[in-house]
Amino acid sequence: MSHVAIVGCGVVGATLAYELSQVPGLTITVLDTKPPAQGATGAALGVLMGVISHKVKGKAWQMRQSSIQRYETLIPELEALTGRKIPFNRQGILMLCLEDDLLASWSELVQIRLEQNWHLEIWDAAQIGANCPQLNLEKITAAVYSPQDRQVDPTALTLALVEAAKLNGVSFQFGVTVLGVGSKTSDGVCKQIQTTAGAIDLDWLVMAAGLGSSPLTKSFGQLVDIRPVLGQALHLRLEHPLGRPDFQPVITGNDVHIVPVGRGDYWVGATVEFPSDGYEVIQDESLLAKVREDAIAFCPALADATVVRSWSGLRPRPEGRPAPIIGNLPGYNNILLATGHYRNGVLLAPATAQAIRDAILGINT
Numbered sequence: 001m002s003h004v005a006i007v008g009c010g011v012v013g014a015t016l017a018y019e020l021s022q023v024p025g026l027t028i029t030v031l032d033t034k035p036p037a038q039g040a041t042g043a044a045l046g047v048l049m050g051v052i053s054h055k056v057k058g059k060a061w062q063m064r065q066s067s068i069q070r071y072e073t074l075i076p077e078l079e080a081l082t083g084r085k086i087p088f089n090r091q092g093i094l095m096l097c098l099e100d101d102l103l104a105s106w107s108e109l110v111q112i113r114l115e116q117n118w119h120l121e122i123w124d125a126a127q128i129g130a131n132c133p134q135l136n137l138e139k140i141t142a143a144v145y146s147p148q149d150r151q152v153d154p155t156a157l158t159l160a161l162v163e164a165a166k167l168n169g170v171s172f173q174f175g176v177t178v179l180g181v182g183s184k185t186s187d188g189v190c191k192q193i194q195t196t197a198g199a200i201d202l203d204w205l206v207m208a209a210g211l212g213s214s215p216l217t218k219s220f221g222q223l224v225d226i227r228p229v230l231g232q233a234l235h236l237r238l239e240h241p242l243g244r245p246d247f248q249p250v251i252t253g254n255d256v257h258i259v260p261v262g263r264g265d266y267w268v269g270a271t272v273e274f275p276s277d278g279y280e281v282i283q284d285e286s287l288l289a290k291v292r293e294d295a296i297a298f299c300p301a302l303a304d305a306t307v308v309r310s311w312s313g314l315r316p317r318p319e320g321r322p323a324p325i326i327g328n329l330p331g332y333n334n335i336l337l338a339t340g341h342y343r344n345g346v347l348l349a350p351a352t353a354q355a356i357r358d359a360i361l362g363i364n365t
């Protein structure tokens with residue numbers, strides 16, 4: 001039996017735990033300072049922009065494609081195993097083209113996706129009006145509809161993953177912080193880690209610690225620089241759903257998402273706020289007000305909505321390198337990084353788990 005310890009129980013760590021729990025011969029422990037889904041995951045909107053993203057080749061597209069495919073089986077699998085309902089919107093994503101958006105690049109993407117066996121549609125004003133009468137057609141020139149993209153409730157998903165992983169024998173230790181390396185061999189194998197609950201022996205360590213990966217990797221003598229990008233969002237409530245009650249896709253325009261979460265409730269967000277000094281972000285309320293204004297500009301009925309709550313979270317963004325970071329921690333043969341997912345951690349969690357599973361099994365992809 002190989003012992004795999006996973007640091008972090010956000011959506012990435014929880015997906016890893018569940019997917020690895022199906023690999024024979026592994027015992028798995030997940031460690032987190034906090035309860036599940038309290039980091040970036042608890043703030044996320046869960047929009048899964050796979051087919052509609054502009055990534056068309058290489059790893060960036062492969063990861064999106066395999067994640068979108070895995071979600072179709074993962075959600076029913078988890079619901080059957082746990083008896084939990086995971087809110088999963090199968091009505092797609094509608095991306096609005098505002099005045100200066102280039103339709104030509106969208107037409108090109110539609111063609112590429114067709115060749116890749118995926119489906120995108122370009123809608124004119126008449127189609128937008130018929131399908132989404134809540135939208136203000138003065139502001140919108142066209143739209144791209146992606147019926148195969150999805151949205152999932154990130155917290156409900158993470159809690160279901162934890163429960164399913166537990167049923168498969170994974171052990172979870174919440175309230176435990178990983179502090180650093182306990183012992184390491186001369187050929188770069190970490191045999192033991194130190195935690196606030198004592199030492200733990202292991203064969204593999206997977207760091208899925210989001211923003212906590214920076215201090216953690218530093219304590220292992222190999223700093224991986226991951227910095228926060230703040231996002232604020234709103235929960236709005238209307239008496240009735242917007243537009244057609246039977247057609248409630250995620251609507252996105254000008255980088256603002258309107259996410260239907262049931263019976264006239266919508267999440268709206270999110271701001272993208274960078275740190276001024278590298279690490280500290282000062283929340284700017286006016287940017288959240290601007291997100292709300294943008295949403296109202298293309299969907300005027302939202303002006304009548306009441307604000308149920310607002311929240312914020314910190315996205316883990318790798319400094320000076322692309323997101324996410326998946327692979328070996330330099331200097332160690334048995335420590336894997338699954339971190340720095342920035343704006344797409346919910347989307348990319350399944351593909352991340354597949355990559356880590358392959359690394360542990362020694363499969364080259």
Ligand SMILES: Cc1cc2nc3c(=O)[nH]c(=O)nc-3n(C[C@H](O)[C@H](O)[C@H](O)COP(=O)(O)OP(=O)(O)OC[C@H]3O[C@@H](n4cnc5c(N)ncnc54)[C@H](O)[C@@H]3O)c2cc1C
Pocket residue numbers: 007008009010011012013031032033034035036037038039040041042043044045046047048176177178179208209210211212213216230231232233269270271312313314315316338339340341342343344345346347348
């Ligand atoms: C407002 C907002 C909206 C977003 N919307 C989307 C979206 O629509 N779609 C999408 O795909 N993504 C979205 N994201 C991004 C997404 O939230 C992140 O990419 C994702 O949650 C990262 O998951 P994670 O598991 O890596 O990190 P986290 O959820 O941050 O989890 C890391 C965990 O590690 C634990 N930890 C850290 N250090 C230690 C240690 N030393 N010992 C023990 N435990 C430790 C922490 O306590 C934490 O629980 C959004 C983010 C924000 C803020």
